[in-house]
Amino acid sequence: MASLPDTQTLLKAIEPFLTRRADETDVSRAGIRLLSEKTGMTERAVMAELLSRDLWPERFSRCRGAFSAQSLSRLLSARILVAGCGGLGGHVAELLARMGAGNLVLCDPDRFEESNLNRQHFCTEKTLGRLKAEACREGLLELASYMNVEAHAVALDESNLPSLLRGVDAVMDCLDSVARKKMLEHEAEKAGVPCVQGSVARNEGLALFDSSFALPFSRVYPGEVSGNLEGTAMNTHVLTVAGTATLMVSLLMRWLCMNKNDGGKLFHLDLSIPELEPLSFSV
């Protein structure tokens, strides 16, 4: 299996691609690409290895102080399924890419339409009519070409989730109905994959992640909640989806990168006030 040389040899080989400040060393994209070509390792693997030696890819250097190199290395190696690439899903995918996620599986059967322009990250006048999952994949690769991104233009259900969830470390639930979210949670539970849930309506968003109890979202909604609500009930805008997506990615990173569990908490973001309130749901 390919690996990087010892740190002293490595630094010498990529000296022109280093930026040094006090005890900090950053490696530029060109340096990472060179190491990938020389060793046959993927750029993701090179970056994960560099981070494990506290050598930071320059693109992540401004995360210093907020996250450890080890944390970012974990995110680079994780495989995350994003269920839905619309409002929440598009923002979640973009945030994950900027934070350094290495492997994403994007699932959405829909195409962008004009009414999505007010909130969906990868919906632009140029991408109208395109499959959301594919446009999202292309946008992510423009941002981070080293990423491994799969796009599946499928509606998630009990028949395709078992195979899509194989090898996945976490699911970001960005689906658009309570009933479908419950279905996803049940399938993820069967596959042993934890789910970060998010949902939005108007000026409000809800987010939760609890890996210590089975089916936390179903505990929040114990009764039957069927179908999509109609009319203006689920209308929303970019402030709500961007804020809620940020909460979701933050909850994921606290668990995946920092081993923290926000069990039993349902975060309620209300931008009409604005306030963020942690609520306790039944466990």
Added chain:
Amino acid sequence: MSILIKLSTTLRDMVPGYDPETGLSVSLENGEESVTAGDLAARIGIPLEEIKIIMINSRQSELDSVVHDGDRVAYFPAVGGG
């Protein structure tokens, strides 16, 4: 003393003049020491079938949970948008 009611998203449409910043203050009726969350919702005109999550003092509760003077009660419909 009174009970502070907070409404989420579509439930706000059901109470004319509802202000999300202040919520809604409801006083218990003469001689009452408590009321159920369901009765309280009915008093302000919220159909019980629209309520999917109830939080009393930020803790998940049910329609028959008891609300006391000074409590804060939040009602949510199904919030399922993505």
